[in-house]
Amino acid sequence: MSVRETLYAQLPAVYRRRDAELGGPLRALLAIVDEQLQAVQADIETAWDNAFIETAEESLVPYIGDALGLPVARDVRAIAFSRRAFVANTIGYRRRKGTAAMLELLARDLTNYPARVVEFFTRMTWDESINHPTGRPATLDIRSTIALERLGGPFEEATRSVEVRRIASGRGTHNLPNVGLFLWRTRIWPLAGVTAAPMSLAGQAAYRFSPLGEDRPLYAALETEADPTAIATEASVPLALSRRRLWAQARALGADMVWPFWIEVHGRDGSNAAVVRRVAPGKVDICDLSAIASVPAAPAHDRVEVDPQIGRFVLGADFTAGLSGVEVTTGHFIATSGDLGAGPWDRGALVQEWLGRWTGTPESRTVAFQILVLRDRTGTDIVATLDEAIQRWNSFVAGLPSDEARSRALGLILVGDSRTHAAPATAVEMPSGAVLGILGATWPDPPDGAPPGRQKGQLAADSVRPVVVGDLRVHGAGTAAANRGELLVSGLLVTGRVVVLAGSLQGLRLVSATVLGASAIDVVTADADNAALEVHASRAIVGGIEAAGAIGGIHLIDTAVVGQVHAPETAMTADGSTVLGGCELGALGASSSIFAGAVTVEQHQEGCLRFCYVPLDSRTPRRFRCQPDLALEEALQVGGAAAAALVPLRVRPRFVSADPMAPGFLLLAPEAPPELRGAAEDGGEPGSWNHLQHGIRLANLRNALPQFLRFGLEPGIFFLV
Numbered sequence: 001m002s003v004r005e006t007l008y009a010q011l012p013a014v015y016r017r018r019d020a021e022l023g024g025p026l027r028a029l030l031a032i033v034d035e036q037l038q039a040v041q042a043d044i045e046t047a048w049d050n051a052f053i054e055t056a057e058e059s060l061v062p063y064i065g066d067a068l069g070l071p072v073a074r075d076v077r078a079i080a081f082s083r084r085a086f087v088a089n090t091i092g093y094r095r096r097k098g099t100a101a102m103l104e105l106l107a108r109d110l111t112n113y114p115a116r117v118v119e120f121f122t123r124m125t126w127d128e129s130i131n132h133p134t135g136r137p138a139t140l141d142i143r144s145t146i147a148l149e150r151l152g153g154p155f156e157e158a159t160r161s162v163e164v165r166r167i168a169s170g171r172g173t174h175n176l177p178n179v180g181l182f183l184w185r186t187r188i189w190p191l192a193g194v195t196a197a198p199m200s201l202a203g204q205a206a207y208r209f210s211p212l213g214e215d216r217p218l219y220a221a222l223e224t225e226a227d228p229t230a231i232a233t234e235a236s237v238p239l240a241l242s243r244r245r246l247w248a249q250a251r252a253l254g255a256d257m258v259w260p261f262w263i264e265v266h267g268r269d270g271s272n273a274a275v276v277r278r279v280a281p282g283k284v285d286i287c288d289l290s291a292i293a294s295v296p297a298a299p300a301h302d303r304v305e306v307d308p309q310i311g312r313f314v315l316g317a318d319f320t321a322g323l324s325g326v327e328v329t330t331g332h333f334i335a336t337s338g339d340l341g342a343g344p345w346d347r348g349a350l351v352q353e354w355l356g357r358w359t360g361t362p363e364s365r366t367v368a369f370q371i372l373v374l375r376d377r378t379g380t381d382i383v384a385t386l387d388e389a390i391q392r393w394n395s396f397v398a399g400l401p402s403d404e405a406r407s408r409a410l411g412l413i414l415v416g417d418s419r420t421h422a423a424p425a426t427a428v429e430m431p432s433g434a435v436l437g438i439l440g441a442t443w444p445d446p447p448d449g450a451p452p453g454r455q456k457g458q459l460a461a462d463s464v465r466p467v468v469v470g471d472l473r474v475h476g477a478g479t480a481a482a483n484r485g486e487l488l489v490s491g492l493l494v495t496g497r498v499v500v501l502a503g504s505l506q507g508l509r510l511v512s513a514t515v516l517g518a519s520a521i522d523v524v525t526a527d528a529d530n531a532a533l534e535v536h537a538s539r540a541i542v543g544g545i546e547a548a549g550a551i552g553g554i555h556l557i558d559t560a561v562v563g564q565v566h567a568p569e570t571a572m573t574a575d576g577s578t579v580l581g582g583c584e585l586g587a588l589g590a591s592s593s594i595f596a597g598a599v600t601v602e603q604h605q606e607g608c609l610r611f612c613y614v615p616l617d618s619r620t621p622r623r624f625r626c627q628p629d630l631a632l633e634e635a636l637q638v639g640g641a642a643a644a645a646l647v648p649l650r651v652r653p654r655f656v657s658a659d660p661m662a663p664g665f666l667l668l669a670p671e672a673p674p675e676l677r678g679a680a681e682d683g684g685e686p687g688s689w690n691h692l693q694h695g696i697r698l699a700n701l702r703n704a705l706p707q708f709l710r711f712g713l714e715p716g717i718f719f720l721v
Contacts, residue, residue, distance in 0.1 A: 007033065053088045061087055071707060073110060073700040076693050085109045086704075098710030101229045103181060106708055111697040113183040114222070116154040116232040120167070120178040125159035146244045154182040154720070155234055167716030170670060177714045181701075185694065186238040186335045186663045186721050188219050189344050191465060195420035196263075196313075196328040199292070205315040206292055209261070209330050211420050211467045212495065214661065215310040217241060219333040220260035238335055238663075241308035247286040259284055261332040263304060263313065266376075267323030277319050279304050289314065329419065335663040337721065338692055340560060341514035341541035342440060342493040344418070346462040350511050350538070351439060354488055355457060358410050358435055365435070367456035369396045369411030372443060373466075375419045386438075386468065387424035389413045393436060394429045407433025414459055415466040415492065416442030423470025423496060430476045430485035430505055440466045440491025461491060471496035471517070476505025476530065489513050497522045497543075502529045506552075510540040510559075514660065517543045518563055525549025541660050544581060556593075560666050560688040562658065568602060576680075576690035578666050580658060588621060592680040594653050594687040611681040616648055627651055631675045651675050653687075656721055664721035 007030050008016065019026040049055040053064050065073075065087040073083050086109045096102040100117040107115035140147060140158040147157045165172030173180060197213035199206040210216045217240035225236050234245065241260065250257045263279040285299065289307035292314070299305045299316045306313040311332075320326050339345040358365045371389045372382045383389050393411055400406045413436065415421065428436065441461040472494060474487050486507030489498060497517035500508060502524045515521065520543035523530055533551040537559040544563030545554060547570050554565070554572040556579075564581030565572065571587035582597035589607035599618035601607070607621040614626055623629055628651035635643040654672045656664030668677060668685050677695065680686040684695025698717070705715050 053084060056084075058084070065090070069707075071703045073704070074696045076112075076696050076700075093708050096229070097708055098713060100179075100231055102708065103179065103705075103715075104232055106704060107181055107183060107701055110700045110704060111183060113185060113697070114232065114237040115184075116182045116237055118154055118180040118182065120174045120180055121176045123156070123159050124162060124174050124176070126162075146242075146248060149242055149244060154180070154237075154718075167714055170716065170718065173716070177712055179709070179713050179715050181715060181717045182720055183717065184238050184720050185337050185667060185692075187338065188222055188238050188333050188335055190221065190331070190333050190463075191344055191418050192331040192463070193329050194331070194418045194465075195467070196330050197420075198328075199312070201292065204292075205317075205320050205326075205328075206289075207313055207315070207328050209311040209313070209332050210661070211418075211493075212661065215312065216334075216661065218261060218308040218311055219335050221333060240335070243286055243288060243307065243309050246308055250284075250286065255282065257281060261306070261308075261330060263315075264329045265315065265319045265323070265326060266329060267320070267326040269322055269324075275323060279315075279319070283316075335721075337663060337665060337667055337689065339512065340539055340558070340665075340688060341660065342465050342491055342512065344463050344465050345512075347439075347441075347491055347512045348459075348461045351437070351441070351459065351461045351488075351490055354437065354490075354509065354511065359457065365408055365410040367410050367412055369393060369409065370456045371411075371413055373413065373415045373421070374417055375421070376417075385424075386413070386415060386421050387426055390424045390426045390428050394426065397429060397431050397434055403432070406431040409434040409436075411436045412457070412459065413438045414441045414443070415439065415468075416464060418464050418466060420467045420469060423468055423472065423494075427473040427475045427501060428487060430474060430487060432477070432485055432504070435486045435488075437488040437490065438472070438492065439488070440464050464491070466492055468492055468494045469496070470494075471499050473499045473501055474505065474508070475501040476503040476533075489515075494520075500524060500530055500533065504528075505530055505533050508533065508535050510537045510542065512539045514541040515543060516541075516562075516660065519544050519546040519566075520563070521545045521547075523547040523549075523551055525551065541665075550586070558688055558691045560660070562660060564597070571603075571607070576686070576688065578687040592682070592686045592690045596653050611679055611686060613653060613676055613679060613686060615652075625679075627675050627679045631673075662721075667721065670719060 008027055015026065050057060050060050053061065056064060061083045065083055068087065068090050070087060070090060073086060089105065089109060093102055093106060100119055103117045104115045107113065142148065150156045151158060160174040163172040163174050167173055167178040167180065195211050196207040196209060197211055199208060208215065209218060219238060219240060222238060223235040259281055265277040267275055269275050283303045285303055285305050287305040287307055289305060289312040290310055292312060299314050301316045301318045303316045304313055336343060370381065371392055373386050373389050374382055375384060378384055383392065393413060396411065397406050397409050400409060430436065439459065439461060441459040442464060444458055444460040472489065476485050485505050486509065488509045488511060490511040490513055492513050494515045497519055498508065498515055498521055500523045521535055523533060523546065525548055530551050535554045538557040540559045542559065542561050544561060545565045545567060547567040550569035554567060554570055556574040556577040559577045561579040561581065565579060565583045565585065567586065568584045569586045572585050574590040574593040576592045578594045580596045583595060583599040585601050587603040587606045588599065588601045590612050591610045593612045595612065595614045598615050599620050601620050604621050609620055609623045609626050612626045614620060614623065616628060628647050631651045632644055632647045635647050651673045653676060654669040656667045656669050659665060666688055677685055680690050682693065682696065684690060684693050709715060
């Protein structure tokens with residue numbers, strides 16, 4: 001009952017009857033009083049809630065932290081960062097000040113990275129008093145191969161002599177005041193139904209887990225620590241699997257062992273019936289298969305040999321006996337530094353934003369064409385190959401009754417598994433104004449047992465990473481003067497290129513996609529062909545961009561370009577992106593980006609480079625607070641010409657890895673110069689990982705550590721992948 005009804009009910013019945021006879025003016029008056037009373041009551045409840053960190057409004061959390069004397073922590077948009085956990089745990093932090101478990105929790109709260117804290121003074125060796133032995137051996141048991149694997153890492157068991165260099169420099173570690181914080185910038189993602197790549201090995205069914213046929217380590221899902229006050233273990237941080245550790249774990253658990261991977265063999269028997277044989281957990285042997293090319297492995301007929309350290313396995317003869325058309329699929333975990341390129345992470349928001357551009361406007365379109373590609377199942381609107389799906393799209397737009405209908409066509413091709421698909425032989429036809437998305441996505445689970453996929457535009461853009469071997473080709477069939485055709489590629493890992501054939505296409509978008517060809521985006525231009533084409537790449541990894549003639553523009557957002565950008569007549573913009581190769585452009589505007597190769601821009605009067613790295617020998621528009629320009633200016637003022645001569649050699653990007661499939665892809669290495677680490681506009685790292693705001697996370701941690709360390713301890717922060 002509302003306040004108004006409560007007050008009205010307290011009135012004598014004679015007044016209520018009279019009020020009803022007059023049409024309820026008294027009830028209406030009490031409604032106004034009720035509105036104000038409700039506002040006062042809500043304000044009182046809000047003020048009460050705001051007194052507690054668990055229920056306070058987000059804007060008031062910093063004020064509660066300030067009342068506790070906490071250091072300032074900047075917002076981190078990349079992880080929806082909130083100071084709430086940091087402030088809420090403050091009392092617990094101070095009660096356990098300086099302990100390893102508390103420092104690990106502090107690091108996770110402020111950076112969202114898995115952490116392991118090592119008290120190096122407990123790993124030092126010294127001459128012991130016979131009356132006070134420490135009981136810690138001064139030498140390492142060299143018969144323990146697992147202990148030897150851990151040397152130099154955060155889980156090392158060996159003791160060391162003293163190092164007098166400061167730990168803050170990253171060079172000294174083992175000393176009495178030193179505490180090391182090891183942080184992993186790697187995230188673990190599950191993949192299921194991935195096509196294993198066969199190896200060339202006569203007489204043996206040998207495969208790699210990687211669908212690209214590369215040696216890659218396997219990972220396991222992270223285990224959640226049951227006790228938050230416990231120190232992190234190898235199972236709770238993203239470490240690559242080790243042969244010895246996995247073998248020891250399997251030996252200890254026996255039949256209870258749950259492997260962090262699975263293997264299935266698909267084929268057809270003599271009657272042409274589909275057969276699936278799954279490897280049972282008890283049939284797996286952990287082996288070293290690094291020399292498999294020269295020393296063929298020979299597993300037992302009913303067993304499988306797996307090398308998790310390089311991602312190889314060999315099947316026993318029983319698994320393929322009597323089968324034709326054998327294909328092996330696996331489920332395993334991969335590691336990346338974030339959701340850059342194609343992967344099983346959720347891309348739903350990005351795809352829905354793109355769809356909203358076409359379905360949420362006054363001239364709103366509806367998804368009239370939608371088809372799902374699945375290797376193992378066909379049915380209504382489900383086909384087995386990407387080529388067949390594209391043929392269906394081409395037939396759909398060709399069969400529309402008029403140019404007006406074709407100009408409003410909106411379609412989706414969903415590739416709903418993580419299998420390896422052959423490149424389509426058919427080019428995608430894009431009439432003037434037509435819009436098509438080719439997505440790594442599937443239909444969501446239907447509610448109440450309804451058939452899936454019947455609602456056009458419904459999709460689940462996560463959990464899958466399809467691999468397309470070869471090129472995707474698209475042909476804009478509209479006229480150059482009246483063309484609004486656009487193709488979206490999202491969630492696909494394409495080993496070749498996306499080729500825009502001679503014609504007239506308006507838009508090509510790569511959103512959270514990986515295209516590995518040397519000229520990953522290849523635009524064919526002749527005369528005025530594709531002159532209006534706008535190429536957009538967002539959260540993508542591309543091998544290179546080629547556009548010999550003039551096109552509408554190239555736009556990179558949080559994107560990595562492994563090769564060169566050759567578009568001498570085209571303007572490009574880059575925001576938080578990295579280009580490893582050289583660039584030839586008509587015009588350029590960039591912010592918080594890294595250009596590792598020389599940049600040559602034809603038009604110097606347009607555009608600007610802000611907070612970027614660009615080599616000194618580049619010809620660019622004006623530069624504002626770019627590196628190594630700032631470092632060179634400072635060196636000239638302080639050390640003169642001799643110091644300035646060393647700047648180009650010292651201030652240059654150094655990456656953990658330039659391999660697009662490696663966990664540390666394009667992360668700045670620990671030896672990267674500090675001038676580059678803080679070169680971005682937000683004071684963090686420029687380049688394709690700028691959106692993760694690593695610099696802000698690290699600054700928050702460094703700012704908080706002095707308050708929560710015991711007197712005399714000195715912290716050092718080390719990053720692992």
